[in-house]
Amino acid sequence: MRRLTLYFLLSLLCLLRAQAHVVEQMFADFNASDGSYQLTIRFDAGISLPDMRADKEALQPKFSWLQERSPEELARIKAETESFLHEYLQFSWDSIDSENQPLNFELSFPAWQHTPPKFEERFTDTGFAYFDVICHGKTPDNSGTLSLKISEGDYPDLAIGFPNQHILTIYPGKGEKLMEQQGKVREPDQADSFLSFLDYGYRHVIPEGWDHVLFILALACLSFAWKPLLTQSLVFTLAHTITLGLAVSGIIPPFSENATTLIEIFIAGTIAYVAIENLISKQVKTHRLTMIFLFGLIHGLGFASVLGDKIRAAGDITLPLLATNLGVELGQLSVIGITLACLFWAKQKSYFPIILKSISSVIALTGIYWVFDRIPF
Known part of the structure; x- marks a missing residue:
C-alpha cells in the first residue's frame, strides 16, 4: 500500500506537464x-x-x-x-x-x-x-x-x-x-443516448479531466473523510449543472475565444486557490462550500464550451444534462474513493498531515503553472 501511495505522489508530480489535449x-x-x-x-x-x-x-x-x-x-x-x-x-x-x-x-x-x-x-x-x-x-x-x-x-x-x-x-x-x-x-433509444452522455460525463473527469481530478483531490487533502467530501462533490456538481444548463439552453450567450481562454485561466486558478487554502488552514472553514459552489459554476462554463453543441443537437436537453452530470459526479466519486483507498493506511500516522500538505503543494504548483501557461502572450 505504501508503494501505491508513492506511485500516487509521483503521478501527481508528472501533472505539471499533463494538461495536454488528447482527443478521446x-x-x-x-x-x-x-x-x-x-x-x-x-x-x-x-x-x-x-x-x-x-x-x-x-x-x-x-x-x-x-x-x-x-x-x-x-x-x-x-x-x-x-x-x-x-x-x-x-x-x-x-x-x-x-x-x-x-x-x-x-x-x-x-x-x-x-x-x-x-x-x-x-x-x-x-x-x-x-x-x-x-x-x-x-x-x-x-x-x-x-x-x-x-x-x-x-x-x-x-x-x-x-x-x-x-x-x-x-x-x-x-x-x-x-x-x-x-x-x-x-x-x-433513450437508454443508448443516456449511456453515451453518462460515459462522456465520466470521462470528462477520468481520464480526460485533470483539472477536475486535481480540484477534487485538493478537497480531499483538507477534509479526509467520506461524508464531507461527498457533500462538497455534490455541491460542485450542482453548480456545474446549473451553468452547463444555462449555457446549453442559450440563456448564457455563446463564448468568444477570449472568454473561453479566460474561463480556462479561472479554472486553473480555482485549483490553485483550494490547494493553497489547504496549506494555510487546519480545518474546513464555513465559506468552503460557498467557494466550491462558485468554482463549480466556472467549471460548468468550461464544460459547456466542449459539449454544449452536442447537447443542443439532442433536442430535449434534460436527459443529456442529467446523464452528463451524473457521469461527472460518478467520476468525482471515483477520484474520492481512489484517494481514500490509497491514503487510508497513513491516516493514523503522525506524518499523515505532511503527506496531505505535500500533495496540496504539488496541486498548488500545478494550478499556478496552468494559470500562466493558459495566459496568451
Missing part, C-alpha cells in the same frame, strides 16, 4: 436516404496532423490558430484529415449474399469549397479549432444493413447523433449498425 471522443450526425448515407463529423483540428497527435503535451489549438494557417498548411490539414478518417472509419454492408462487405466512402470538406477556406461561424463560440467533414457513400441495395466500425487502436470514440435526436457511441475496435434493411435509419 468526436461527435457526428448520421442520416440516409435514397440509397445513400452521410456522416457529418465535427472534426477537431488538434488530431488532424500526425505530429500533433503524437505530441501528448500539445494543447488544443484555438480557432484563431486555424484561421492563421497558410494555404499550404491548410492543404496539409485537409490531406492529413482525409488520410486519418480513411484509417479511422470502416463502413460495411451485410446482406443475404455477402457479409461484412467493405464499402468505400468519399469525403467532402465544406470549408475548403471556398478560397481561402471559410470555416463555419457556429464553431467560433467554442474558441477551439473545429471544422465539418462529411463522409458519404452509396449502399448496394435496400436488402442489407449498413454498419460502421471504428478501427482498433489509439483512436477516439465516435458519438453519433441520429434523426430521432438520440446518441449512439462507437468505441475503437467495435462496430454498430447505422441502417437497417429497407434503408431504414437505426433509431437508438
